[in-house]
Structures are given as C-alpha cells and as structure tokens.
Amino acid sequence: MEDYTLPFWIYLAIVTVFIGGAMKKILASHLNATSTVVAWLGATVLVERLWAFCLPAMLLLVLFGITFCIYYATKTSQPRAMLPAHGKAVIITGCDSGFGNATAKHLDSLGFEVFATVLDLNGDGAKELQRTCSHRLTLLQVDITQPQQVQQALLDTKAKLGLKGLWALVNNAGVCVNFGDVELSLMSNYRGCMEVNFFGTLSITKAFLPLLRQAKGRIVTISSPAGDQPFPCLAAYGASKAALNLVTETLRHELEPWGVQVSTILPSSYRTAQSSNSAYWEKQHKHLLQNLSPALLEDYGEEYVTETKDLFQSFAKHTTTNLQPVVDTIAQALLAPQPQPRYFAGSGLSLMYFIHSYFPYSISNRFLKKRFLKKNVIPRALRKQSAFDVNLSLHNNNNEEKLQQM
Structure with missing residues (x-):
C-alpha cells in the first residue's frame, strides 16, 4: 500500500463520495430492496473497472455494500410499532x-x-x-x-x-x-x-x-x-x-x-x-x-x-x-x-x-x-407528408435514371 501516491487517494476519495451520493439519492427515493441491491452491484462493477489494480479497495467497498444491504433488509423486515388509531x-x-x-x-x-x-x-x-x-x-x-x-x-x-x-x-x-x-x-x-x-x-x-x-x-x-x-x-x-x-x-x-x-x-x-x-x-x-x-x-x-x-x-x-x-x-x-x-x-x-x-x-x-400508451396511428398530416416525400423521392430517382440513359 505504501506504493500508492497521494493523487490516487484523492481519486479514491472523490469516487467514493460520488458513489455514496448516488446511494443517498437512491435511498431518499425510498426504492425497494431489489433496486438498492442492483444499484450497489452497479457501483461495485464501476469500482472494479476503475480500480482493477487495487484489489483491497474493491473488496472493502463490496464488503461495505453487502453489510449495508443486510442491515437494510433486516431493518425493513422487522415489524414497526405503529401509533394507536383509537381516538384520532x-x-x-x-x-x-x-x-x-x-x-x-x-x-x-x-x-x-x-x-x-x-x-x-x-x-x-x-x-x-x-x-x-x-x-x-x-x-x-x-x-x-x-x-x-x-x-x-x-x-x-x-x-x-x-x-x-x-x-x-x-x-x-x-x-x-x-x-x-x-x-x-x-x-x-x-x-x-x-x-x-x-x-x-x-x-x-x-x-x-x-x-x-x-x-x-x-x-x-x-x-x-x-x-x-x-x-x-x-x-x-x-x-x-x-x-x-x-x-x-x-x-x-x-x-x-x-x-x-x-x-x-x-x-x-x-x-x-x-x-x-x-x-x-x-x-x-x-x-x-x-x-x-x-x-x-x-x-x-x-x-x-x-x-x-x-x-x-x-x-x-x-x-x-x-x-x-x-x-x-x-x-x-x-x-x-x-x-x-x-x-x-x-x-x-x-x-x-x-x-x-x-x-x-x-x-x-x-x-x-x-x-403506458403506445400509439400506432400517425397524425394525418404527417402521413400525407410521408407519402409526399416518398413520391417525390421516386420521381427524382426516375429523372436521374432517364438522365443517365441519355
């Protein structure tokens, strides 16, 4: 580890902050556990590609991600105490x-x-x-x-x-x-x-x-x-x-x-x-x-x-x-x-x-x-324009062929 230079650790810190910010946004959106796991896998792949030469850093992030997912799944699976409804x-x-x-x-x-x-x-x-x-x-x-x-x-x-x-x-x-x-x-x-x-x-x-x-x-x-x-x-x-x-x-x-x-x-x-x-x-x-x-x-x-x-x-x-x-x-x-x-x-x-x-x-x-809705019908004016463009293209091609024959 002593061979790593200062710029590398700065780079490591920046990417870590970036990934952490992305995860914070994901959690703030209240996505389900599946989406969270997918996001962590994507982050792990990104880290692996960027830091292929730094195995300890990748393993550390993967371990952190797995620990967090287990904690999050355990926390959400536990029944939460609710306030009483009576009298409200x-x-x-x-x-x-x-x-x-x-x-x-x-x-x-x-x-x-x-x-x-x-x-x-x-x-x-x-x-x-x-x-x-x-x-x-x-x-x-x-x-x-x-x-x-x-x-x-x-x-x-x-x-x-x-x-x-x-x-x-x-x-x-x-x-x-x-x-x-x-x-x-x-x-x-x-x-x-x-x-x-x-x-x-x-x-x-x-x-x-x-x-x-x-x-x-x-x-x-x-x-x-x-x-x-x-x-x-x-x-x-x-x-x-x-x-x-x-x-x-x-x-x-x-x-x-x-x-x-x-x-x-x-x-x-x-x-x-x-x-x-x-x-x-x-x-x-x-x-x-x-x-x-x-x-x-x-x-x-x-x-x-x-x-x-x-x-x-x-x-x-x-x-x-x-x-x-x-x-x-x-x-x-x-x-x-x-x-x-x-x-x-x-x-x-x-x-x-x-x-x-x-x-x-x-x-x-x-x-x-x-x-939601997948429309197949094209507005009438666009259909007419498309047909006109096709006819115009065919007409121009015919004129080019006649000129070549001459």
Missing part, C-alpha cells in the same frame, strides 16, 4: 368511491373517528359508508372547489370535535378530465384539472391547517406519478399533480417547526370510479371531437383521436381493482411514528422511478411509452 380524528376528501371510500371504511375499522366528504349525500358511496361503518363516521357534503362548502365542513368538524384536535387530513379528491395530446386537450380540461386537483386541495388544506397545527397532526396527499413524469396524453392531469407535488413538498418544510408531518402517496395504476366506465370515455371522446377546430382535426385526424380513447379504455381494463395497497399505505402514513415524505403504493413504481432517475432520457422515455 381524520378527515378524508372524495369518499364517494375509489381510494377515498375504501380508506374511510378501513380507517373506521381501525378505530379512527372519520369525517368523510362526499359530493352527494344520497349517492351510492355515501349510503354504503353509512351502512357499513360505525357511528364514529360522519358524512360531510363538500365540493372542494366551493369555498363556502369547505368553510361549512370546517365549522361542522370543529363543532363535533370540541377541544380535541384533528389528527390528519387525507387529500384524496381529484379528477382526470382529459385524454389527448397537449395540443388537442381543451383549455377547459386544463382548468378543470387544476381547479380540483390543485386549487381545491390547497383550499381545504389551508382551511384545516389551524386544527392540524393544534394537534401536531399530519397531512397525507394522494398524488400521481404523472406529476413527476411525462406520461403521454396526460398533460392536463399531470400538470395539476405536478403543482400539487410542489406545494405539498413546500408545506412539508414549512410545517416541520409546527410538528405537522406531511406525506405524499404515489399510487400505481388502479381501476377506480370513472376509469372503468365506457360511457365516460365515449362522452369525453365525443366532447373533444365536437370542440376541436376543423383545422386541428384535419391535421391529426379523427382516427388518431379515437385510437387514444381506445388505448385509455384498454389500459383501464387491465388495471387492478384491489385498492388495498393504497389503503394500507395511507394508514401507514397516518400511524407510523416517523412517516416518510413519499410512499410508492403498488407494483412497478420503484422500477419506473429508478429508470426515470438514473437512466438516460431516451431510455426512460421509451420505457414510459411502452408501459
């Missing part, structure tokens, strides 16, 4: 169906005092909650885009809680009112998504924050990977979720001194509410065709728009109806002594985020398109 009050938005409805029932069964907001007190979802849940559950009719209804829900909640604080707010209510390319999506779709997913969620969060600060409680927000990654044909929905992700992360930093802990849950693909409703997709498709300008419809073609609708319907049919992974993750974020800033709920998300974070853009973009 939580308000959940968007409980008519889907995640909200399932979460309200699950938290009620755990012993929470649940305030479930619904759009329709006489709807099937509200009636199901009344029928299946305990007397602790309270239904509130709230459209989170209506400030008066949000304030009334706050007054009703405070009246029932009395001096007891509100332990948590679960921001679940959201909509996806578009499918289509950025240029094809109507401005009303962008505004509709933003009004519910961002402004509505922000409105009810701000309204209930005094109660949450009083109890040093929690905010759990259901977002979407579409807010982090450019899913094809989901620009309006993704943009609203991106705005929601940013304000949630900002709240997490700002509310830390108050003792309020903030978590974001990113579910994978699930079949909820209107996603499995064929009539809904047909209505959206018809509305889009009726409101597109003739010039834009001519450039893209009706068959291009129809294929997008068919792909969304097909994708929705293959998603899972088992919402339990998301429901369990929400409960964990509410009861864990130290909740994580972000949770992945569902299969495939760890791999998707790993590829998005560490692979070249060309690879991550191809993976995203293959995983």
Whole structure:
C-alpha cells in the first residue's frame, strides 16, 4: 500500500463520495430492496473497472455494500410499532368511491373517528359508508372547489370535535378530465384539472391547517406519478399533480417547526370510479371531437383521436381493482411514528422511478411509452407528408435514371 501516491487517494476519495451520493439519492427515493441491491452491484462493477489494480479497495467497498444491504433488509423486515388509531380524528376528501371510500371504511375499522366528504349525500358511496361503518363516521357534503362548502365542513368538524384536535387530513379528491395530446386537450380540461386537483386541495388544506397545527397532526396527499413524469396524453392531469407535488413538498418544510408531518402517496395504476366506465370515455371522446377546430382535426385526424380513447379504455381494463395497497399505505402514513415524505403504493413504481432517475432520457422515455400508451396511428398530416416525400423521392430517382440513359 505504501506504493500508492497521494493523487490516487484523492481519486479514491472523490469516487467514493460520488458513489455514496448516488446511494443517498437512491435511498431518499425510498426504492425497494431489489433496486438498492442492483444499484450497489452497479457501483461495485464501476469500482472494479476503475480500480482493477487495487484489489483491497474493491473488496472493502463490496464488503461495505453487502453489510449495508443486510442491515437494510433486516431493518425493513422487522415489524414497526405503529401509533394507536383509537381516538384520532381524520378527515378524508372524495369518499364517494375509489381510494377515498375504501380508506374511510378501513380507517373506521381501525378505530379512527372519520369525517368523510362526499359530493352527494344520497349517492351510492355515501349510503354504503353509512351502512357499513360505525357511528364514529360522519358524512360531510363538500365540493372542494366551493369555498363556502369547505368553510361549512370546517365549522361542522370543529363543532363535533370540541377541544380535541384533528389528527390528519387525507387529500384524496381529484379528477382526470382529459385524454389527448397537449395540443388537442381543451383549455377547459386544463382548468378543470387544476381547479380540483390543485386549487381545491390547497383550499381545504389551508382551511384545516389551524386544527392540524393544534394537534401536531399530519397531512397525507394522494398524488400521481404523472406529476413527476411525462406520461403521454396526460398533460392536463399531470400538470395539476405536478403543482400539487410542489406545494405539498413546500408545506412539508414549512410545517416541520409546527410538528405537522406531511406525506405524499404515489399510487400505481388502479381501476377506480370513472376509469372503468365506457360511457365516460365515449362522452369525453365525443366532447373533444365536437370542440376541436376543423383545422386541428384535419391535421391529426379523427382516427388518431379515437385510437387514444381506445388505448385509455384498454389500459383501464387491465388495471387492478384491489385498492388495498393504497389503503394500507395511507394508514401507514397516518400511524407510523416517523412517516416518510413519499410512499410508492403498488407494483412497478420503484422500477419506473429508478429508470426515470438514473437512466438516460431516451431510455426512460421509451420505457414510459411502452408501459403506458403506445400509439400506432400517425397524425394525418404527417402521413400525407410521408407519402409526399416518398413520391417525390421516386420521381427524382426516375429523372436521374432517364438522365443517365441519355
């Protein structure tokens, strides 16, 4: 070892810091154990290539990596002590169906005092909650885009809680009112998504924050990977979720001194509410065709728009109806002594985020398109241009052959 020069040890320190920083980022992303092991193997291969002449250094890093993986696997496999649910009050938005409805029932069964907001007190979802849940559950009719209804829900909640604080707010209510390319999506779709997913969620969060600060409680927000990654044909929905992700992360930093802990849950693909409703997709498709300008419809073609609708319907049919992974993750974020800033709920998300974070853009973009929507129909104007280019090429080739014969 005495033959090694000072520059070598500087080089060794720099590469070690680089690998350590990469591992820190991986762990901060809360990837699963498999992704962590893959990352360590990649780091080990890199070290082996760079330091083939320094076997002790390579062995030291490999040993450190293996020790860390064993420690991490042992730590995550041990059951974690959770806080008691009994006596804790939580308000959940968007409980008519889907995640909200399932979460309200699950938290009620755990012993929470649940305030479930619904759009329709006489709807099937509200009636199901009344029928299946305990007397602790309270239904509130709230459209989170209506400030008066949000304030009334706050007054009703405070009246029932009395001096007891509100332990948590679960921001679940959201909509996806578009499918289509950025240029094809109507401005009303962008505004509709933003009004519910961002402004509505922000409105009810701000309204209930005094109660949450009083109890040093929690905010759990259901977002979407579409807010982090450019899913094809989901620009309006993704943009609203991106705005929601940013304000949630900002709240997490700002509310830390108050003792309020903030978590974001990113579910994978699930079949909820209107996603499995064929009539809904047909209505959206018809509305889009009726409101597109003739010039834009001519450039893209009706068959291009129809294929997008068919792909969304097909994708929705293959998603899972088992919402339990998301429901369990929400409960964990509410009861864990130290909740994580972000949770992945569902299969495939760890791999998707790993590829998005560490692979070249060309690879991550191809993976995203293959995983979500893979369009085959080319816009009409591009098909015409392609056909024109082919004919022009054939014409030029024929003229060249005639000139050669002369």
